[in-house]
Amino acid sequence: MRTASYVIVWAVIAAVVVLMITLPISLQAHLIAGAIVVSAMIVLKFLRPRGVWRLIALGLGTAIVLRYIYWRTTSTLPAVNQIEDFIPAMTLYLAELYNIGMLFLSLFVVAMPLPRRKTPPIDPQTAPTVDVFVPTYNEDPELLATTLSAALAMDYPADRLKVFLLDDGGTDEKCNADNFVAASAARERRATLQALCAGLGVTYLTRERNLSAKAGNLNNGIAHSQGELIVVFDADHAPARSFLTETVGYFGLDPKLFLVQTPHFFINPDPLERNLRTFKDMPSENEMFYGIIQRGLDKWDASFFCGSAAVLRRTALETTNGFQGRSITEDAETAITLHATGWHSVYVDKPLIAGLQPATFASFIGQRSRWAQGMMQILIYHRPLFKSGLSLPQRLCYCSSALFWLFPFARLIFLVSPLFYLFFGLQIFTASGGEFFAYILSYMVVNLMMQNYLYGRYRWPWISELYEFIQSVYLLPAVISVMLNPSKPTFKVTAKNESLETRHVSELGKPFFIIFAVLALGVVATYWRTITEPYNADTTLVVGLWNFLNLLMAGCALGVVSERPEGRAARRFAVRRRGEITFNGETAPIVTENASVDGIALRIISSTLDKLPVGSEAQISFETTIDMPRGTLPVRVMRLTPDEKGVLLGCRYLASEPLHSRMIADLAFSDAERWSLFQKARRQNMGVIYGTVRFLRIALFQTSRGLSYFFGLYRLQRSPTVKAEAPK
Numbered sequence: 128m129r130t131a132s133y134v135i136v137w138a139v140i141a142a143v144v145v146l147m148i149t150l151p152i153s154l155q156a157h158l159i160a161g162a163i164v165v166s167a168m169i170v171l172k173f174l175r176p177r178g179v180w181r182l183i184a185l186g187l188g189t190a191i192v193l194r195y196i197y198w199r200t201t202s203t204l205p206a207v208n209q210i211e212d213f214i215p216a217m218t219l220y221l222a223e224l225y226n227i228g229m230l231f232l233s234l235f236v237v238a239m240p241l242p243r244r245k246t247p248p249i250d251p252q253t254a255p256t257v258d259v260f261v262p263t264y265n266e267d268p269e270l271l272a273t274t275l276s277a278a279l280a281m282d283y284p285a286d287r288l289k290v291f292l293l294d295d296g297g298t299d300e301k302c303n304a305d306n307f308v309a310a311s312a313a314r315e316r317r318a319t320l321q322a323l324c325a326g327l328g329v330t331y332l333t334r335e336r337n338l339s340a341k342a343g344n345l346n347n348g349i350a351h352s353q354g355e356l357i358v359v360f361d362a363d364h365a366p367a368r369s370f371l372t373e374t375v376g377y378f379g380l381d382p383k384l385f386l387v388q389t390p391h392f393f394i395n396p397d398p399l400e401r402n403l404r405t406f407k408d409m410p411s412e413n414e415m416f417y418g419i420i421q422r423g424l425d426k427w428d429a430s431f432f433c434g435s436a437a438v439l440r441r442t443a444l445e446t447t448n449g450f451q452g453r454s455i456t457e458d459a460e461t462a463i464t465l466h467a468t469g470w471h472s473v474y475v476d477k478p479l480i481a482g483l484q485p486a487t488f489a490s491f492i493g494q495r496s497r498w499a500q501g502m503m504q505i506l507i508y509h510r511p512l513f514k515s516g517l518s519l520p521q522r523l524c525y526c527s528s529a530l531f532w533l534f535p536f537a538r539l540i541f542l543v544s545p546l547f548y549l550f551f552g553l554q555i556f557t558a559s560g561g562e563f564f565a566y567i568l569s570y571m572v573v574n575l576m577m578q579n580y581l582y583g584r585y586r587w588p589w590i591s592e593l594y595e596f597i598q599s600v601y602l603l604p605a606v607i608s609v610m611l612n613p614s615k616p617t618f619k620v621t622a623k624n625e626s627l628e629t630r631h632v633s634e635l636g637k638p639f640f641i642i643f644a645v646l647a648l649g650v651v652a653t654y655w656r657t658i659t660e661p662y663n664a665d666t667t668l669v670v671g672l673w674n675f676l677n678l679l680m681a682g683c684a685l686g687v688v689s690e691r692p693e694g695r696a697a698r699r700f701a702v703r704r705r706g707e708i709t710f711n712g713e714t715a716p717i718v719t720e721n722a723s724v725d726g727i728a729l730r731i732i733s734s735t736l737d738k739l740p741v742g743s744e745a746q747i748s749f750e751t752t753i754d755m756p757r758g759t760l761p762v763r764v765m766r767l768t769p770d771e772k773g774v775l776l777g778c779r780y781l782a783s784e785p786l787h788s789r790m791i792a793d794l795a796f797s798d799a800e801r802w803s804l805f806q807k808a809r810r811q812n813m814g815v816i817y818g819t820v821r822f823l824r825i826a827l828f829q830t831s832r833g834l835s836y837f838f839g840l841y842r843l844q845r846s847p848t849v850k851a852e853a854p855k
Contacts (some may be wrong), residue, residue, distance in 0.1 A: 148193045152567040157194070161569030164191050168576045185238055188577040190232075195570040196227060203556045204500035209401040212554040219544045219555050222537040229534075230577070232527035235422035239580050241264055243476045246704070247376035250282050255378060257371060257438075258354030262293040262344045266362040268319050272788035273724055275329050277365035277796040278358075280753050284374050288328045291352060294320050295344045299584045300336045326785035337716035341434075341619030342452030342461075355443065361435035363393070364482040365724070367799035368752065374438045377473050379520040385443035385470035386462065389436045389526060390417035392478035392802050393438055393696045394723065398488040399594065399687050402826060406698070410809050412594055415586040418810070421474045429524035430474035431462035435442075435482070443470050455618045456501025456662075463509055463525055467516030470618040478802040479525065481724075481795070483697070485621055488597075488633040488688050493619060495598050499532040503609040507532070533604060542596075546645070549652040549667075559667020567669075575815045584810040589680075597684050600638050629692055630837050636688030643681040643830075648673040655838065656672050679826040685833020686825075699723040701803040702794055706749030708776075709759065710736055719749060720775065722794040728763065731774045739764050739774075744781065752797045760790045 152160070152243065162186045171184040171515060204214040204220060231703045250370065250599035259278045263271055278290045295709040297317030304310040317333065345359065358380060390411055410418075425431040432439070434457070443465055444450065462472065470477045485491040511517065511525035547553040548842075577589055608615055617643040653671030657664050699721040708717045708731060716735040722728070729747065739745065746759035764775030782788055813821065 132351050136558075140732070149246050154561055158565050158569065161565075163568075164188065165572055165576060168573075168580070170577075172580065178719055181660055182238060183399070185234060185577060185580060188573045189234070189579075191573040192227060192571055192577075195566055196224075196236065197225065198566050202562075203381065203558050205554050205557050205768045207606040209554070209806050214542065215529055215547045215553055215558075216555045216761075222540040222544075225533065225537045229527070229531060230574070232523060233532070233581065234577075235523055236427070237419050239426065240395070240419055241421035241426045241474075242422075244377075244473070246373050246475075247380055248698065249372060249376045249379075250781055254284055254287050255355035256287045256376065257283065257289070257356045257358055257375065258348070258352040259288070259290040259358045259360065260293055260345055260348045260350075261291065261360050262295065262308075262364060263320075263362045264295045264342055269324055269782065269788075271302045271320065271362055271706040272323055272327070272782070272785065273603060273792050273795070274360060275324070275327055275364045276361060276785070276789040277367075279327060279808075280330070280368055280792055281370050282368045288325075288371075288586050289352070290454075291348050291355060292320060292329055292331050293344045293348045294331065294333045295337050295341075296339055297333050298335060299333070312755075319557060319826065323785065331589070338844045339452035340455065340457070342450040342457035345447035345457070348451075349441070349444060349739060350443070357439045357441055357444065359437055360480065361482065365796045366436075366480045367796050367802075369799055370479045371438075371516075373477060374475055377475075378440060380469055381473075383469065384473060385465045386430075386432055387438045387471065387475055388421070388430055388433055389475045389477060389479045390421070391433060391436055392417075392481055392806070393484045394481045394802075395483050395486065397484040398486070398491045398690070398711055399597065401486070401693065402687050402689060402691050402717065403829060405825075408809060408811075409587060409590070410585050410806075412590075414810070415582050415591070415805065418476070418806075421812070422476055424524050424528075425474035426823055427473070427520035427524050428518070429466065429472055429521045430472045431466075431525075431528070432458040432472075434458035436480040440470075446470075453505035454501045455497055455616050456505065458618075459502065459595070460505055460509070460526070463505065463511065463514065463517075465513050466521055469516065473668035477799065479799050489635050490621060492598065492601045492635060494621040496602055496832065497619055497621075499535075500609045501606050502529045502532045503606055503855065504616065506611055507609070507613045530742070532602070532606065534595050535603035538592075538595045539603060542599075542646075542677050545670045545677065546649050546652075547657060548670050549649045549674060555670075556666075557665075559670050560667075563666065563669040572660075572815075573821075574776040579812070579815050580819075583812035583814075586814050587821070588815055589822040591824075593680060593683055596680050597639075597687050600642075603633065630689050633688040633690055633832075637684075639688050640833075641686045643678065643685060645796055646674060646681050648821040650678060679823065679830075682833065683822075683826040684828030685837070686829025689833045689836035697723040697725055698805070699726070699728065700795075700805065702727075703799075704749040704751075704794070704800075706747055708736060708745050708747045710739055710743065710745040715747075717747065719794070724795045726777065726779045727734045727773060727794065728777050730772060730777065733773070739767060739776065740766055741765065745778075747778075749790075749794075751793045753793060755789055755793070756786060758786045760787050760788070 147258050167187055168184045171180050180593060189612070200219060205216050207213050229581050261271065261278065263510055275290060275292060281288065294317065297313050298322065301313035302310055302317060304313070321331050332351055333350060334344070337343070351358065356375060374389065377387050393413065399410070400406040400411065421430050446468060447461070447464050450457050451464050454460045466472065485494050501579050506529040511529060512522050514522065517525070547555050636684055650671070651676060653667060656667045660667065681777060700723070702719050702722040703721040706717050706719065707714050708729070712734055715731050715735040717729045717731055720728040741764055744761060745764065746761055748759045761781040761783070762778035764776055765782055766773040766777050780787070780791055782791060
């Protein structure tokens with residue numbers, strides 16, 4: 128009886144929605160309805176932002192979106208026999224349907240994400256054995272030393288924890304290659320890493336050949352270890368001490384649990400954040416995925432393995448012969464395979480590792496191309512919507528994750544569509560300017576409101592569009608190549624620990640300047656059409672405004688590809704430790720102020736050493752959070768600032784032995800709470816209006832900065848003096 132009542136209620140609601148969508152009303156009435164919906168959403172946002180009221184607000188927005196789809200489908204498409212108009216119009220229509228389809232999938236996934244879980248306790252006497260895998264290919268030994276040291280320092284019974292370095296850069300095949308130089312480098316790398324592992328107490332593993340890339344490397348680790356649980360950390364992902372205590376307990380609650388995934392937290396900005404100077408006050412791109420989407424996936428038992436910062440059950444991996452390697456995204460492929468065989472996953476919404484993002488725009492695009500191609504391979508090979516063993520919600524979740532990477536098609540269609548009208552007079556819409564204004568304005572405002580409801584604290588208005596825009600130019604050919612040949616992509620390691628010394632335009636930046644120039648011509652065409660075709664002025668102005676918004680986006684992209692030099696490679700966090708500094712045989716007490724993986728700020732609280740010269744080398748010692756041999760850490764003084772509290776020193780580490788790496792890891796990665804506080808400080812909901820105004824300010828400034836970089840470097844390259852001095 129109760130089920131029948133629910134069916135009746137939902138049937139009535141569906142009938143009302145259909146009636147609202149198809150009801151013929153005037154443009155004025157549609158604008159009024161849109162204004163009422165937006166007002167209701169705003170009121171609910173402030174008064175009742177959670178629970179069923181959140182769903183009601185999203186439902187109201189969905190009604191406006193569906194009304195827009197109905198109008199676009201029934202009133203705006205040109206006749207099929209007008210082929211020159213029909214093709215670009217239908218292309219745009221399909222791109223809009225894709226966007227709206229992704230919106231509905233997103234609503235399903237994240238409308239009511241799971242709240243943060245309570246950490247289950249671990250019994251030290253019965254704690255499962257854990258093997259930690261750190262796969263590496265070409266990363267620097269210094270970077271690996273810090274990650275391995277942080278892994279060794281995790282709070283867990285020492286007799287149940289073992290750390291492995293899985294080296295794919297020193298395989299037998301590489302060490303015996305015909306290329307003498309490459310073979311010599313591989314043998315030297317192997318010897319260096321073997322010595323590092325011996326000094327730290329880590330097990331070094333390599334293999335005969337580089338088969339199946341990262342998946343094959345991890346499977347080689349499985350074959351040479353016995354731990355009940357397997358933890359995977361990328362080479363640049365150093366864990367906090369609490370990583371295992373926050374994750375391992377879940378496996379005792381569910382014998383069918385194969386995965387506990389944690390967020391990827393980054394201590395350096397990506398190219399957009401660095402070049403636009405937004406890292407300190409704007410949520411990072413990945414926070415929308417790890418802060419909301421993974422929690423939404425978790426609700427449907429569909430949170431998936433992200434390649435690092437995760438714990439997996441060995442017995443689950445053994446049922447599928449280890450990590451999957453058919454695609455170049457072995458993480459998501461492994462997850463969908465295990466989900467389809469009845470295993471479960473859990474997502475822990477706490478930053479428990481600190482990693483490094485690609486520093487250059489080229490490396491950023493290379494990483495995203497691999498993700499896009501890998502998810503396309505999963506879409507083709509596994510067909511999530513029809514995959515046997517997955518529940519319907521899991522199928523929809525995996526479809527959402529994979530289909531997202533088709534955004535380059537839609538993004539570039541939205542970019543060029545207004546130019547079809549402005550340059551060639553093609554009718555991409557058959558609608559008046561008034562209809563454009565009434566329907567598109569209400570649709571856009573409601574869309575922004577819905578995004579704000581879903582991701583308000585995790586993504587500011589227009590930032591998602593900017594991220595998609597800067598990736599689309601290069602991801603489009605990458606995605607098309609997979610569609611034409613799914614087995615073509617090969618795994619490419621993302622560059623780690625890069626640095627930028629000079630300002631320059633990225634080697635991948637040229638297309639964005641061309642796009643900006645073409646869109647600027649579109650502004651000229653808007654003016655010309657308004658003057659020469661005054662009878663179409665309303666339509667021309669609406670399409671011209673669309674093109675102008677694209678121009679602002681392209682201008683902002685110019686700032687993204689105009690690379691700024693890095694000041695500090697990684698953000699420093701407050702670390703308070705007492706210790707001593709020694710210079711030329713003299714010792715003085717210190718208190719550390721902040722630290723990162725590359726340097727430390729400390730205060731000398733004595734006048735004994737108040738004249739250390741900048742550039743000098745000294746030795747520091749300090750309290751540690753774990754037991755380790757007593758020793759000193761060499762540093763170089765980079766900055767000296769006297770103040771009323773003493774002398775503040777900015778220092779860079781001069782690590783040369785395993786103990787130094789352990790001391791650095793203890794400073795930089797012992798406390799995950801600092802990362803949570805940093806994230807919380809950035810997660811402020813700006814709102815649609817202020818967020819839009821702020822984006823406009825950023826776009827205008829970055830347009831001028833990007834153009835100044837371009838023309839400044841062009842003049843530099845054209846300078847006869849520079850040419851004459853170049854050989855030097």
